[in-house]
Amino acid sequence: MRPVLLAIALFALAACAQGPRRDSDCRPVKLNSFEVSRIRAAAKPQVATPLDLETQYVCRYRPGNWFRASFDTEPVPQPDGSERRHSLYCDSDYRRRTPWRCHAWREFRSVQVASPTSGSLIKVVIPPEMDGELARRDVSQAFSLLSRSGETNACPSGVEGMKTLPELRTDAEFAADTARALTSLRDSLIGAGHDIDVQLDPDGFALMTLAVNVHFVFPAPDKPLQVRCWSESVILVTS
Numbered sequence: 001m002r003p004v005l006l007a008i009a010l011f012a013l014a015a016c017a018q019g020p021r022r023d024s025d026c027r028p029v030k031l032n033s034f035e036v037s038r039i040r041a042a043a044k045p046q047v048a049t050p051l052d053l054e055t056q057y058v059c060r061y062r063p064g065n066w067f068r069a070s071f072d073t074e075p076v077p078q079p080d081g082s083e084r085r086h087s088l089y090c091d092s093d094y095r096r097r098t099p100w101r102c103h104a105w106r107e108f109r110s111v112q113v114a115s116p117t118s119g120s121l122i123k124v125v126i127p128p129e130m131d132g133e134l135a136r137r138d139v140s141q142a143f144s145l146l147s148r149s150g151e152t153n154a155c156p157s158g159v160e161g162m163k164t165l166p167e168l169r170t171d172a173e174f175a176a177d178t179a180r181a182l183t184s185l186r187d188s189l190i191g192a193g194h195d196i197d198v199q200l201d202p203d204g205f206a207l208m209t210l211a212v213n214v215h216f217v218f219p220a221p222d223k224p225l226q227v228r229c230w231s232e233s234v235i236l237v238t239s
Contacts, residue, residue, distance in 0.1 A: 026059035031069065035100075039069055039090050042100040047086045049073035065094035075110075082109045082132030111136045115190055116143040122190060124207075125197045135198060141225045142207055142216050146186035151179040155215060155229035185230050188212045204228065 031039070036053065043051060055072040069090045075083035090102040111132050112121040126135040189196055189207055197208045204217035204225075217228040 025061050025063055027062055029058050029060050029067070031056070031058055035096060038096075039071075039100050039102065042090055043071070043088060043102040046088055046102050046104040047073050049076060049086065052085075060094070067092045067094070067096065069100075078109065078132060080132035081136065082111050082126065084109050110195070111139070113139045113143065116147045116186060117190065123195050125195050127198060127200055130198065130200065138205060138216075138225070139196075139198065139207065142205075142214070142227075143186065145216070145225065145227050146182045146189070146214065148182055151181045152185070152214075152227045153179045153229055155231040180230055182227065185212065185214050189214065 036056075040051060050073065051071045052074045053071070056069065057071075058067060058069040060067050069092075071088055071090075073086045073088075075085055078084055085108055086104050087106045087108070088102050088104040090100045092098060092100045108125050109128065109132070110123045110125045113124050113136055114120070115122050124135070124139050126132065188211060189209055194209050199206045199208055199213075201215060201217070204215065206213050206215045208214075211232065213231045215228040215231070217226050219226060
């Protein structure tokens, strides 16, 4: 797939997943218990697990006068300590007279890791092939590294295995990037209000949000985890 087309595809996926939180047309609202009960009924044919109402996010899209509600399901514990969930979104018209229509769009596994700043639990989405206990250990070590003093450079372009579409940025753009403090990267990850995702690199892994990615590397089996570099998610939107 051509880089620009790949970027647009990823942008569409991100918009589907997190659009209500980032769309300038979105006016956040809170649904009453009657509307939630209607959504629960509409969601039953799509997902067997009940909705986690704590994950509710609802937008009124004013230009089109329609609503979109997004939810995750309640977690289902897995043998490796991870949790399995589904994400879905439900749409209705402005006055919500028509039935809500719900669509499950992804199934994912996650682990909960303590925030390095508040101690509260953060949901971290992990790859299907990654062991839950290993993921929790690695992410905890990564957060510990990002709580130290120091800084790290931006990732160079064209690094094999990076998950951030480096081919969409020129060498000059990468050269213009400056080093960032580790604590600044930590705060960007955990303060974004979105799930953090783990993506596996050939020799390590990345912690990713829609805005920033921090890459970590295992130099050798007997060497501790190290911060490799940081990068931004680059998405091109063409008219």
